[in-house]
Amino acid sequence: GGSAILNQDSPYFDLLKKRALQAGVDNISGFGKAAAADVRLVKMALHNTCSCVSAKVFGDDVTFKLGSPGEHVVMNTLSVLAAIRLVDADLALAVLALASLSPPKGRGVRVQLSARDGEFLVIDESYNANPTSMRAALALLGRAEPKQGGRRIAVLGDMLELGENAQELHVGLVEPVDEAAVDKVFACGEMMAAFWHHLPPFRQGIWKATSGELEQHLLDDIRAGDVIMIKGSLGSKMGPLVEALKQRFGVENKAA
Structure with missing residues (x-):
């Protein structure tokens, strides 16, 4: 049982998916830029202190502002959106909260x-x-x-x-x-x-x-x-x- 959220853009995605299945995980989701990703980046505009992002989250269009800059932060956020949907939390409230995201000490x-x-x-x-x-x-x-x-x-x-x-x-x-x-x-x-x-x-x-x-x-x-x-x-x-x-x-x- 359980769920695994994997980076679909990783060269190790297939291996990780195989290992997850072998471990008994029955719900595997992918995130990234890949067309097959369940949570897929559609477009992003990177700025000095923030990013503007459009994504497909299990088929739904989601657009949001991310309060912390960097493409790496955008990609990590896609996995968060996957987790929010998988636990059936409020996706709209979550993306609103992302606008106020700020980096912790020593990390930007x-x-x-x-x-x-x-x-x-x-x-x-x-x-x-x-x-x-x-x-x-x-x-x-x-x-x-x-x-x-x-x-x-x-x-x-x-x-x-x-x-x-x-x-x-x-x-x-x-x-x-x-x-x-x-x-x-x-x-x-x-x-x-x-x-x-x-x-x-x-x-x-x-x-x-x-x-x-x-x-x-x-x-x-x-x-x-x-x-x-x-x-x-x-x-x-x-x-x-x-x-x-x-x-x-x-x-x-x-x-x-």
Whole structure:
């Protein structure tokens, strides 16, 4: 008995479905962009601080605003809609609530701070990181629009526990950094060293072994108009960099 909600876009969907059936699950639903998905993304408009989404939920048309930005959040929300329908809860009330969705600490919270000559924006993604979430965060940075004279700055720490392919997976971030039109990269950690050295010189801010060693270099480089995204695994200790920025420049407000 029971239900399973699976990502229909995953290359492992068929395997997961097979395993679910073997485990005795008798109600399997799929979500994603695939035409066969029970909860299917029809259209999305991605913005700096929100997304507008149209979806088919078990055949019904649903349109809603999502208060937290990013395609990855949109896709996760589709699975939530599937669960709501499966337990026969009020779908209309649920999609209204999604408009006020906000990210938890360290997972995309935006904080506006004041430099000497104006404000800058920090996107706090410091709680954790893996290759998929790192690419999603870089895509968010790419959609952010720095104010006049500002830059897109990525501050990246090691993604931990990736096994024997760790270095290759870190170097693989060069492409999404380029796609996001990042102006400058600060990096720390053993694995991030290889990534940083593969960047073109004009993007290289500085690399240090630890986030603590990186801190002062970052603080001294900030200027008005910048958009700064900070991300790494929890063990890379990127959160203290966010706190250092707040202490140095003072918390103005969470960005709308």
